Amino acid sequence: MQVTDTDFEKTISDNELVLVDFWAPWCGPCKQITPILESILESNPELTLAKVNVDDEMEVAKRYNVRGLPTLLLFEGGELRATHVGLASKDKLMAFVNQETI
Structure with missing residues (x-):
């Protein structure tokens, strides 16, 4: 889902x-x-993917100090839990989502 500021x-x-x-x-x-x-997402039905186009939605990108792309933020219960910057393999991103060491 696309999200806005x-x-x-x-x-x-x-x-x-x-x-x-x-x-x-x-x-x-x-x-x-x-x-x-x-x-x-297919293997984690409890996960919601929210996409933010930084060209259109600059305020939220500034708020979370997004400096490189892609940047992934993981929120649980409304709280920021982890951040990942850059391209990575599926295994590394699965570990990120599951909070194992990348």
């Missing part, structure tokens, strides 16, 4: 486990990570 807080508070993907249309690694994230 205005509905970001509601999205992370209304869902127990949210993976936020900060991306941009011009970002090659962002395009590469999308099918990996979709695959992770």
Whole structure:
């Protein structure tokens, strides 16, 4: 689901486990990570994927100091739990979501 500056807080508070993907249309690694994230979603039905286009939604990107793309933020119960920056393999991203050591 695409989220905006205005509905970001509601999205992370209304869902127990949210993976936020900060991306941009011009970002090659962002395009590469999308099918990996979709695959992770299939095996983690409790996970909600929220996508934030940093070209359009700059306020939330600034709030979380997003400096590189893709940036993934993992929220649990509305609280930021972990951050990952850059492209990674499916196994590493699964570990990130499950909070094992990357």
